[in-house]
Amino acid sequence: MSRAEELVTLPLAELGRRLRQGSLTCPELTEACLAREEASRPLNAYSHLMAGTARRSAAALQTLLDCGHDLGPLHGIPMGLKANIAVAGQPMTAGSRILKDNIAREDAVMTRRLKQAGAVVLGLTNMHEFAWGGTTANPHTGICGNAWDAGRIPAGSSGGSGTAVAIGSAMATLGTDTGGSVRLPASMNGVTGLRPTVGRLSVEGIFPLAVSMDTVGPLARGAEDCALMFNAMCREDQRLPETKLVARLDRPVGGRRIGLVRGYTDENVQPDIAAAFRETVAAFERAGAQIVLIDIHGLEVSVDAQVIVDAAEPSTVHDGWIDSRDGDYGRDVREQLIAGRTFTATEYLHAQRYRTYLRRQFDTAFEGLDAILTPTLPFTAPRMGEDSVRIGDRMESTLTGNMRYTSLPSLTALPALSFPIGFDRDGLPIGAQLIGAARQELAILSLAHGFQRDSDFHKRLP
Template sequence: MNVRTVARNPLLDLSLTQVAELVKSKQVSPVELTDASLGRIDDLNPRLRAFISVYESAREVAKGAEIMMMAGHSLGPLHGIPLALKDNIALKGLRTTAGSKILSDWLPDADATVAARLRSAGSVFVGKCNMHEFAWGGTSDNPHYGAVRNPWNTDRFPAGSSGGSGAAVAARMCWGALGTDTGGSIRLPSAINGIVGIRPTYGRVSNKGIIPLAWSMDTAGPMARTVEDCALLFSAIAGHDPRDATTASVPVSDYLGKLGRGARGLRVGVVPDYFFRHLQKPVHDAVKSALKMFEEMGAHVVDVGIENIHGNISAQLTIESCEPSTYHQRWLRERPDDYGDDVRTLLEVGEMLLATHYLQAQRYRTLLRQEFLEAFAHVDLFLCPTLPFTATRVGEMKVVIEDGVEEDMLSAIMQFTGVPSLTGLPSLAVPCGFDADGLPIGMQLIGKPFDEATLFQAGAAFQSASDFHLHSPQL
C-alpha cells in the first residue's frame, strides 16, 4: 500500500546545495525553508513515523538565521538549512530517547559534538528521527514510537537503525540528516530509501554525546539526497575532537574539491567470489551495471582476492553482541521489561558469549583490515552491493535472497556492510537502481582510511552519469 499523494512545496524537491545557493543569494529565506520542512513533516509523519520529536521552535531559530543573513552575516553554506538528527544524538535540553522507553525523558546537558558543529554552521534542527531501539537492529520497527515506514512503499521497511533519518530525507521532510553506523546503520537505510549516506573512517567523526551501541565500531555520518550534499554536511562535522579520545588527529580533506574530477583512471576493486554471490537478481544486475558505468567513464576494474573475507558476519555479530550487552548490563538487570523483545533478546545473547569469542573476533578484525590495506596498493576503492536484497515488508524478520530459502534478517543484512565496520574503513552508499516494484537499490564504495574524498569523487562521477538520485517517492 502506498500513501496517498500530498502536495509539496517545490522547494522540497531542490537539493541541499541548491537551496543553500538560494539562501546565500537571498532569493529564499531560512523561514521559508523551515516552514516547508515542518509542513511536510506534519503531513507525512503520522504515516511514516520518521520523527520522534518535532521542533516547532525551529521557526524561531530560522528567523534568527534570516536576520543574520539580511545583516550580511553568513555562517556558511549550511546557514538556515533545515536538518534532522537521529534520536541517539544529544541536543542540550531536548529529549533524546535513542528510540527507547528507558531514556524517554532524558534531557542532555550538552549538545553532541556533531550537533554542535552543525549548529555552529547555522543549521536549523527541525526534529529528532525515529530509529531501531538503542540502534541495536536493522529494521527500525520500534515498539515504543512506532515502526518507521518506507516512503517508496509504506508496507515495506526502511532498514535501520537510522531508518527514520533515511525515510525523512527520502520523503523530502528535511534536506539532510545525521545517522549513526555500527554495522551498517547509515548505509542500509540509505540504500533502502534511495539516498546517499557515508560511514566515515573510524575516528574521523566524534562520538561525544552519542549514545553508544558498540564502542569499537560506532561512528556518525550524514545522509542526504546527493553525493555533493553529503560531502557538504560531512565537511561540517569531520575532524578531531579533544573531548573524544577515539578521534584521530588527521587533517580534514577538502571533500568538495574533488567532486568534479570524474572517474577516469580510478582503480575500482571487486572481490568476485564474495561481492557478486548470494544476491537477489535485481541487486546483482543493478550493481553490475554500475560497475560497467564506471568502466565506461574510464575507471579500471580490478579483481582482488581477500582470503578471509567470508568470516566477517560472524565476527561482526560477536562484537556487536558483546559490546552493547556491556553498556546495557545494569539496565538489563533492573529494567528488562522496558526493552522491546528483540533488543532484550539480543542483549541477553551478548551476555552468554565468552571472552574467547570476543577476542577471536577482534583478532579477525586485525587480519581482515590488513588484507584490505594490502589490497589498496592495487586499487583506489572497492565497489559492492550495500545489502543483498531490497526492502522487505514491515515486521518481517526473515528474508528470501535466492532459491526460496528463508534467512535470518540480521545476519543477511550485514553481508556487505560488515566489512567496513570491522576494518574501520570509510564507506559511501549511493543509489544505483530500482527493482521491478520500484524499490531502491544501493551500491557501496569502500575507501582507504581517511580517504573519504575519493569516495565522494567516485560517487559524484556516478551521479553525473545516472539519474537514480533524482527520483523521489510519490507521496
C-alpha cells in the same frame, strides 16, 4: 510538483545559491520540510519534532544572512538528528523507554558543529531502540515506514533518518553506523549515506552501541550533499575551504581504480540487484575507471565476527539495566542484550583478532585501489515482520543478509558509503557500497558524486 516538493529535491549547493541570491529564504525552506513532514506523518520518521524551535532558528538565520553574516554552505539547511544524538534541552532517549525522561544538558559535538555551521534542527529522527536492530520497528516510539512503501521497513537503526531525507521532511540527517545503520537505511530509502573512518568524527554526546565500531555520519540525497555535511562535521583543522572541497569532489572518475571482491559482487543477490550492480560497474567503466578483481580471504566468517562484537559490546553498556530494567526493553533488544552476555572473552578476542586479519588485507588492497565496490544489500526493503527473504531458490535471514556487505567496513573500521543505483521491479530503491582506505572519505564521495552526475536515482521523490 508543488514548490515544497521542488525544493526538497534540490542539492544543498543549489539551495545555498538560492538563499544567497534571495530567491529563497531560510523560513521558506524550513516550512517546505515541515510541510513534507506533516504530509508523511504516518511514516513516523521523527520521534520528536521541534517545529517551534526550528522556525525561530530559521528566522534568526535569515536575519544573519540579510546582515551579511554567512555561516557557510549549510546556512539555513533544515536537518534531523537521530534520537541518540544529544541536542541541549531536548529529550535524549535513544529510542528507549529507559531514557524517556532524559533531557540532554548539552549538545553532542556533532550537534554543536552543525549548529555553528547554520543548520536548522527540525527534530529527532526515529530509530531502532538503543540502535540495536535493523528494522526501526520501535515499540516505544512507533514503527517507522519506508519512504517508498509504508508497509516495508526503512532498515535501521537510523531508519527515521533515511525516511526523512527520502520523503523530504529534512534536507539532510545524521545517523549512527556501527554495523550498517547509516548505509542500510540509505540503501532501502534511495538516498546517500556515509559511514566515516572509526575515530574520524567525535561520538561524544552520542549514546553508544558497540564502542569499537561506532561512528556518526550524514545522510542526504547526493554524495555532494554528504560531503558538505561531512566537512562541517570534521574537526576545524581538518575541514577544507569550500573551493578545495568542490575540487576534490569534482576529481574525474577516469583513471581511478575500483576493486570488486571476488564472490562479493552480484552472486546470491536478488536478480534486480545483480542487474543494477552490473550496470553500475559498467557506468564506472564508461567513465574511465579501471575495474580490478581482488581476493579477500576469510569472508565466510565475517558476519560471525561482526555478530560477536556487535552483541558483546552493547551488553557491557547495558549490563546494569538488563536485570534491573528488563521489562522496559522491547523483546528483540532485551533478548539480544541477554545473548550478547553469553559470548566468551576468548570468542570476543578472536573476533577482534579476525578484524586485524581482515584490515591488513584491505590495507594491502588499497595500495593499488581508490575504492572497493559492493552491493549494499542482497535484497530490497522487506515487508514489515518478514524475518527472511527469498533470493533465488533459497531463503536468507534478513539479519545476516543485512550484514553481508556492510560488515566489511564495520569490522575493518574503514569508511564506506551507500548510494542509490536503481529501483527493483516493485519500485524499491537499490544501493551500492563504496569502501575507502582509512580517512579517504572524500575519495569515495567523489566517486559516488561522479556516478550521480550521470544518474538521477538520488533525485527521485517517492
